[in-house]
Amino acid sequence: MTPPLLILRNITLCLGDTNLLSGAELIVSKRDRICLVGRNGSGKSTLLKIAAGKVDADDGERYVEPGATLRYLPQEPNLTGYETTRAYVEGELAPGDDPHRAQYLLEQLGLTGEENPLALSGGEARRCAIARTLTSEPDILFLDEPTNHLDLPAIEWLENELKNSRSALVLVSHDRRFLENLSRKTVWLNMGVTQQIEKSFTAFEPWRDKWFEQEELNRNKLDRKIASELHWLNRGVTARRKRNQGRLRALNALRAERRNQKAFIGDVKLTTTEGNRAGKLVIETSSIGKTYDGAPIVRDLSIRIQRGDRIGIVGPNGAGKTTLLNLLTGALTPDEGSVRLGPTLQMVLLD
Structure with missing residues (x-):
């Protein structure tokens, strides 16, 4: 068995009065494929x-x-x-790294290397950062939400690149398929403490659910035992007998154990409340167009969206998906054509 490349033991970290990490551990060995999972805000990125x-x-x-x-x-x-994306990517090169790999990665990710880093879209900036990280093949790659803002071709390219990498990987991601395809071990960060299973993310959720069930059984068992001891106490026993003193101490210990237990947090269920129902028409456009720097982003688009429709807008990074959404919602005025919103429309935007 090869020795670990990295070991974290009994890691603690407080943010104000909150114990974010309280005994977290992580062991990374050569060629490991580890996904680090947990609820939002549990401390994955911090760990x-x-x-x-x-x-x-x-x-x-x-x-x-x-x-x-x-x-x-x-x-x-x-x-x-950095003046250009190439300069940014090359900024991570170490002595002995292939200087041509930076340009190769940029081209594979749809960039030329001449772009102004401050003018990039979210997806372009993410691709540029990935290129910088992959310019060499380190012993361990730590990737925090690598698929954020990426389109599907870029995610597939990255997944294939990482599969062929000889580096150990530690991944944090909300992309379930990405984790299922790349991970071989799963580390669960829950209430500041880590637990590991020697299986991919595919096996994690059934294992976690069984763990929750067992924790609930243990909690109920402890509650019944405390109730039984309280019943004994309420019968008016005397605390002067040595045997009774020991039993009282045991009851206090059970109470302390129950207070220190943290109830697990279940799944989030979202419900929507229906406000005043709008009319059938939601949005209607007539031959709208939008151009930036002489390049057409949207051209001659006519569409009618009615209540109950479910529409997905897809396309590569930088194609204009956000621009189109802003045109449809009235946040951006088209260069040509018209946009009509339903007269009683109530709109909520999640960016």
Whole structure:
């Protein structure tokens, strides 16, 4: 068995009065494929940053094998200070790295290398950051939400690139298919503590659900035991007998154990409340068009959207999906044509 490349033991971190991490652990060995999962806000990105050496823990042990190389892809890359995308990507090159790989990665991801980093769309900035991270093949790659803002061809390319990589991978992602296809181990961060199963993300949810069921059974068993002891206490026993003193101490210990237990958080269920029902028409456009810098983004689009329709807008990064959505909702005025919104329309936008 090869020695681990990285070990985190008993990692703790507090944010204000909140114990975000309280004994979290992570072990990464050569060629590992680990997905780090947990609820939003559970501390996955923070633990990833601690593992990558970007954030210091309040307490705990972090060991990295001498000479091991690490690369980290943040959720929100900072591209300021670079004149071109090529300069940004080449900024991560180390001595001995192939200088041509930066341009190769940019081209594979649909960039030329001459773009202004500050003028990139969200998807283009993400692709640029991925190219920077992959310019060399480190011992461990830490990837935080790598598929954010990527279109389907870019996700498929990245997945194939990572499958062929010799680096160990530690992934945080909300893309279930991406995790299922790449992971071989799953680390679950729950209430500040990690648990690991030697299986891919595909097996995680059934395992987690069984864990929740067992925790609930244990909790109910403890509640019944406390109720039984309280019944004994309420019969008016004397605390002067040594045997009764021991039983009272045991009851207090059970109460303390129950107080310290954290109830698990179940699945979120979203419901919508229906306001005043609008008319049948939602949006109608007539030959709308929009151009940026001489390039047509939307051209001669006529569409009628009615109540109950479900429409998906798809296309590569930079194709104009957000621009089209803004045109349809009235947030942006078309250069030509017209947009008509339903007279009693109530609109909610989630960006």
